[in-house]
Amino acid sequence: MDYVVAVRALCEFTAKAGDLDVRFTPSPSAQEGVAGHTLVASRRPDHYESEITLTGAYEHLRVRGRADGYDPVTNQLEEVKTFRGHLDRMPANHRALHWAQAKVYGWLLCQDRGLASIDVALVYFDIGTQEETVLVETHSAEDLKAFFELQCERFIGWSEQEVMHREARDAACGALAFPHGDFRPGQRQLAEAVYRSASQGCAVMAQAPTGIGKTVGTLFPLLKACPSQGIDKVFFLTAKTSGRSMALDALDLIARSDDAPPLRVLELVARKKACEHPDKACHGEACPLAKGFYDRVADARADAVSIARLDRESLRDIALQHEVCPYYLSQDLARWADVIIGDYNYYYDSNAMLFGLTLANQWKVSVLVDEAHNLVDRGRKMYSAELSQAGLKDIRLYAPPTLKKPLEKLNRIWNEVNREQTETYTAYDAVPAKWLIALQQAVTAVGEELTERPAGVDEALQQFYFDALRFQRIADSFGAHSLFDITLIEPVSAQPKAPTSVMNLRNVVPASFLAPRFAAARSTALFSATLSPHHFYQETLGLPKATPWIDVASPFVAEQLSVQVVGNISTRYQHRDRSLDPIVTLMARQYHERPGNYLAFFSSFDYLQKVLALFQSRHPDIEVWSQSRGMDEAAQTGFLARFAPDSRGIGFAVLGGSFSEGVDLPGSRLIGAFIATLGLPQINDVNQQMRARVDALGKSGYDTIYLYPGLQKVVQAAGRVIRTQTDTGVVYLIDDRFARAEVRDLLPAWWQVRTQDHSPKEKTWT
Numbered sequence: 143m144d145y146v147v148a149v150r151a152l153c154e155f156t157a158k159a160g161d162l163d164v165r166f167t168p169s170p171s172a173q174e175g176v177a178g179h180t181l182v183a184s185r186r187p188d189h190y191e192s193e194i195t196l197t198g199a200y201e202h203l204r205v206r207g208r209a210d211g212y213d214p215v216t217n218q219l220e221e222v223k224t225f226r227g228h229l230d231r232m233p234a235n236h237r238a239l240h241w242a243q244a245k246v247y248g249w250l251l252c253q254d255r256g257l258a259s260i261d262v263a264l265v266y267f268d269i270g271t272q273e274e275t276v277l278v279e280t281h282s283a284e285d286l287k288a289f290f291e292l293q294c295e296r297f298i299g300w301s302e303q304e305v306m307h308r309e310a311r312d313a314a315c316g317a318l319a320f321p322h323g324d325f326r327p328g329q330r331q332l333a334e335a336v337y338r339s340a341s342q343g344c345a346v347m348a349q350a351p352t353g354i355g356k357t358v359g360t361l362f363p364l365l366k367a368c369p370s371q372g373i374d375k376v377f378f379l380t381a382k383t384s385g386r387s388m389a390l391d392a393l394d395l396i397a398r399s400d401d402a403p404p405l406r407v408l409e410l411v412a413r414k415k416a417c418e419h420p421d422k423a424c425h426g427e428a429c430p431l432a433k434g435f436y437d438r439v440a441d442a443r444a445d446a447v448s449i450a451r452l453d454r455e456s457l458r459d460i461a462l463q464h465e466v467c468p469y470y471l472s473q474d475l476a477r478w479a480d481v482i483i484g485d486y487n488y489y490y491d492s493n494a495m496l497f498g499l500t501l502a503n504q505w506k507v508s509v510l511v512d513e514a515h516n517l518v519d520r521g522r523k524m525y526s527a528e529l530s531q532a533g534l535k536d537i538r539l540y541a542p543p544t545l546k547k548p549l550e551k552l553n554r555i556w557n558e559v560n561r562e563q564t565e566t567y568t569a570y571d572a573v574p575a576k577w578l579i580a581l582q583q584a585v586t587a588v589g590e591e592l593t594e595r596p597a598g599v600d601e602a603l604q605q606f607y608f609d610a611l612r613f614q615r616i617a618d619s620f621g622a623h624s625l626f627d628i629t630l631i632e633p634v635s636a637q638p639k640a641p642t643s644v645m646n647l648r649n650v651v652p653a654s655f656l657a658p659r660f661a662a663a664r665s666t667a668l669f670s671a672t673l674s675p676h677h678f679y680q681e682t683l684g685l686p687k688a689t690p691w692i693d694v695a696s697p698f699v700a701e702q703l704s705v706q707v708v709g710n711i712s713t714r715y716q717h718r719d720r721s722l723d724p725i726v727t728l729m730a731r732q733y734h735e736r737p738g739n740y741l742a743f744f745s746s747f748d749y750l751q752k753v754l755a756l757f758q759s760r761h762p763d764i765e766v767w768s769q770s771r772g773m774d775e776a777a778q779t780g781f782l783a784r785f786a787p788d789s790r791g792i793g794f795a796v797l798g799g800s801f802s803e804g805v806d807l808p809g810s811r812l813i814g815a816f817i818a819t820l821g822l823p824q825i826n827d828v829n830q831q832m833r834a835r836v837d838a839l840g841k842s843g844y845d846t847i848y849l850y851p852g853l854q855k856v857v858q859a860a861g862r863v864i865r866t867q868t869d870t871g872v873v874y875l876i877d878d879r880f881a882r883a884e885v886r887d888l889l890p891a892w893w894q895v896r897t898q899d900h901s902p903k904e905k906t907w908t
């Protein structure tokens with residue numbers, strides 16, 4: 143079996159040495175990189191060849207890649223690298239890696255064209271100034287061939303082991319039996335849809351209820367499909383840590399099967415959680431785990447791949463044994479793992495590592511998106527940015543003299559923009575051009591200052607730099623999918639001072655950003671208990687129009703859950719005070735009819751407090767407990783612990799908070815829920831502008847910004863009640879709007895909803 147390796151991956155494996163050093167970062171975004179390469183090519187003569195596909199072989203290795211450019215007249219091959227900051231600050235090992243790539247391409251081109259020698263050039267393109275620095279070396283084909291073979295020789299032992307691993311993995315995956323023996327109801331339908339999407343090379347959306355075993359039901363079919371579809375890697379992406387644990391547990395279960403495949407499972411953890419020296423910077427002069435990182439990472443990697451489950455703890459153990467940084471070790475291991483579990487942002491964010499590696503290595507990947515309804519909000523956040531003038535004012539106070547001028551200028555233009563705004567909040571069609579230029583100048587100056595500093599880093603300055611860079615990048619791709627607004631902040635001091643402001647770029651429809659990420663995957667399965675209406679998710683996320691959608695039948699039956707719409711109460715803001723009495727009466731009546739554990743959800747803490755106060759005064763005999771603002775993990779655990787199998791009482795919570803999703807309280811731990819809100823987001827300037835943006839795109843802004851997100855929260859919260867096929871319970875949907883047809887259409891098909899008038903005096907059934 144041949145082993146295919148990309149030129150870049152080969153050189154990263156063989157030619158990286160010395161310290162880890164991320165001071166020469168943030169590197170340009172993929173978009174800036176492409177724009178830089180295009181600009182360089184456009185400056186070359188007509189006969190210049192760009193993006194030349196080249197391949198070469200050494201024993202069973204097939205090396206492939208695309209050289210950036212070649213001028214046949216001058217016989218010069220060019221490897222283009224985009225960067226920001228001072229080129230002379232680039233660490234020597236980065237430069238060595240670039241030369242290695244250029245020389246490998248040099249040999250591949252000599253071989254392809256029968257050249258006896260060639261000029262190999264590194265073209266460094268400065269993103270800020272758009273200037274090029276060109277370094278040239280002349281090499282004979284013979285020398286380049288020797289260099290190429292040396293790299294291959296260093297890699298070949300590793301590749302032989304990889305080939306053996308892949309063969310064993312694929313053979314075992316093909317023969318893998320479902321770990322539970324039988325599928326649960328609905329689980330087979332889900333598994334078959336995921337398998338089909340991998341076979342057909344497309345995406346699938348699956349609305350699948352809780353309790354059918356979605357995690358193992360989606361991982362298993364993809365592992366089965368690995369050999370026949372040539373899948374290199376499976377990414378299991380989650381919005382929450384709990385989703386990562388469930389995926390690790392499912393893979394443990396598969397690992398305990400007879401003839402389990404020798405899978406390498408890697409859990410990716412955020413840098414701030416994996417870092418061993420949070421007080422230090424990521425380079426050899428500051429952090430001992432960065433010093434000599436590339437000299438020791440090969441041994442750490444070799445040890446790590448022999449361990450099946452590389453979760454946070456085991457990865458940390460290996461990293462510390464070899465004295466390398468656990469976070470950056472996990473990034474290296476992403477290249478060699480079979481199943482990678484991590485947050486959505488590792489694949490969907492603008493600079494996502496897994497997406498970048500997939501493109502660079504031409505991997506065939508299958509992606510599983512757990513609790514996919516969260517990707518709408520998370521996707522929006524990934525492509526939004528905020529910049530506060532207050533942050534700029536802070537750094538101006540302590541900025542070094544070299545930064546005074548550009549920061550003052552930015553502040554002055556910012557004040558001018560503020561003066562032109564008459565309302566506290568205003569949305570605009572574009573970011574002010576003059577302000578953007580001043581921001582660009584400030585960013586360049588701060589970037590230079592940061593790269594000049596040998597060790598210490600001013601955290602506030604660095605944070606401003608990262609925020610400003612992000613803002614610039616998002617501003618570059620500003621369009622009809624996003625909103626730009628400015629909010630003026632009045633000064634707190636009594637002295638007459640000008641207001642400051644906050645600039646926001648808010649993505650409303652992330653489709654255009656996420657679509658290329660779906661396209662780069664062999665298949666993507668997005669699954670959740672709430673993915674209705676499917677056209678909303680398909681359009682907002684940028685999935686192809688023809689993406690199949692399946693609604694997996696619930697294992698639960700209507701008799702298990704009594705769903706009652708309380709149509710004579712309005713929870714609208716202006717009717718809240720009037721709603722308190724009937725809500726309290728309803729809750730107490732239900733509790734006395736069937737004592738047990740209940741959850742009650744409200745739209746805000748304020749509303750919650752009012753109902754709670756009245757309930758306690760009227761029914762001091764009924765045990766109650768309440769969610770509070772900013773509850774820490776221990777307090778949240780305490781809240782949930784009160785839902786014991788033999789306890790009784792009502793937990794008060796806010797819809798959309800920690801207790802309305804991802805909470806599992808089976809059996810008598812929870813027998814009912816009162817939901818006194820439609821969950822509609824607050825009507826405010828921002829939401830109204832977002833609604834207008836969606837309307838302008840020809841879709842319903844009200845549905846997209848208010849109705850769908852609201853009902854999605856309601857259904858998630860109600861989903862806490864029935865967790866197993868033996869559970870029974872009740873859900874009260876308290877608001878007259880729940881009786882409307884467009885709202886009822888968004889409720890799960892298996893619910894049998896009854897509308898009941900729960901007014902104390904009369905009882906009307908419809």
Ligand code: SF4
Pocket residue numbers: 162413416417418419420422423424425429430431432467468469470
């Ligand atoms: S341990 Fe922390 S400071 Fe050191 S290299 Fe890793 S992430 Fe950076």
